[in-house]
Amino acid sequence: MPSLTRRISPWFLLLVGITLFGVALAAAAVPAGSEALAITGVFVIVLAGWVVSLCLHEFGHAITAYKGGDTSVAMKGYLTLDIRRYTDPGLSLVLPLIILLIGGLPLPGGAVWINQWALRSRAWRTGVSLAGPAANLVVGFLLIVVVALFPGMPRPVAAGLSALALFQVVAFVLNMLPVPGLDGWGALEPYLSAPAQRFGEKVRPWAPLALLGVLLFVPGVSALFFTGTQILYALAGGDAQLAGQGFSALFFWRNL
Numbered sequence: 001m002p003s004l005t006r007r008i009s010p011w012f013l014l015l016v017g018i019t020l021f022g023v024a025l026a027a028a029a030v031p032a033g034s035e036a037l038a039i040t041g042v043f044v045i046v047l048a049g050w051v052v053s054l055c056l057h058e059f060g061h062a063i064t065a066y067k068g069g070d071t072s073v074a075m076k077g078y079l080t081l082d083i084r085r086y087t088d089p090g091l092s093l094v095l096p097l098i099i100l101l102i103g104g105l106p107l108p109g110g111a112v113w114i115n116q117w118a119l120r121s122r123a124w125r126t127g128v129s130l131a132g133p134a135a136n137l138v139v140g141f142l143l144i145v146v147v148a149l150f151p152g153m154p155r156p157v158a159a160g161l162s163a164l165a166l167f168q169v170v171a172f173v174l175n176m177l178p179v180p181g182l183d184g185w186g187a188l189e190p191y192l193s194a195p196a197q198r199f200g201e202k203v204r205p206w207a208p209l210a211l212l213g214v215l216l217f218v219p220g221v222s223a224l225f226f227t228g229t230q231i232l233y234a235l236a237g238g239d240a241q242l243a244g245q246g247f248s249a250l251f252f253w254r255n256l
Contacts, residue, residue, distance in 0.1 A: 009082035012055055018048040026156035038156035042249035045160035047097065050106060050167060051083060053139050057171075058086040060135035061112045061128055068124030070115045078112045086112060101251070104226075105215060106171040107208070122190035129186030133175040140168030144238045155242075156249070162239055163246025169233045170226070180207040 026041025028034075062078035077085040096107040119125050143165035147158050176184040180200040189197055215222050234240055248255065 007080060009077075009080040009084075011083050012052070012081035015048055015052045015055070015083065019045060019052055022046075022048055022160065023157055026160050027154045029156050030154045039249045039252050041156055042160035042163065042246055043252075045157075046164050046167065046246065046250050047100075049160075049164040050097075050100065053136060053164075053168060053171070055081045055083055055086065056135045056139060057132040058112050060131035061114065064124075064128045064131040065112070065114045065119065068119045068121075068128060070118040072115050072118065073112065076113070099212070100167075104170075104247070104251070105174065105212065106167045107174070107212065125190040126187045129183045129189075133172045133183050136168045136171045136175070140165045140172065140233075140238075141236055143168065144233075144236055147239060147242065148237060155245070158239075159242050159246035159249060161246075162242035163250055165238055166229070166233050166243040166246075169236065169238070170229045173225075173229050173232065177211065179211050180204040182208060182211075 022041050022044025024041070025044060026038055029038035029041055058078065059081050062073040066073050066079065073079060100106050114128055116125055119128065143161050147153070147161050147165070150158075175182050176187075178184045178188055181204045185200060189200060192200070215225055230240060233243065
């Protein structure tokens, strides 16, 4: 594989740098005694960090596909962690970020196009689908561990990282739902009957939007979903109080 197709994209490094800048802002808020600086820092940590995790999610799909036989993902630039390779600027980046800020739902944003016929088996097809959500779960767990290992870190930083960790858990659960267009369906699809697969293809374009509508507007469903994700977050060792403080800072306009 040529080096050009495996080097880390400067755009990904820029996103990591922006996330770290958010950490610096949140840390500086404590000695400065500035609530506005703390809110800004948390805001940058969560949004930039979420885009970083989006890249890692799609990289998980791509690297697994590459190992499974689809070498075309390298030529498409999917192994570089370049956000531009995974997204349409409007539909797959801006819109999910808007929904994240409005409804608190981290929708799948990017996309990698996998040559399913190049994969060596149905098990590899399932593995490709599971690799993206697995990346979210790993990122979330690592963030939880970092917060736990450094209890003396500035509280706004811990709150921002905890909120970002909780979003990773939410993204994992959301993606694993067996809904056409989501990774949970993709993991099951190779083992479904031909009629079921055809049905999934027909509803794939709008099924995630229908799910979004149910989660946001059907009474009780959203509360049940978020309660489940918070339980999983707590079982992984996450600090619910810190995550709540991070959410309050992220959605600061709700408190105005």
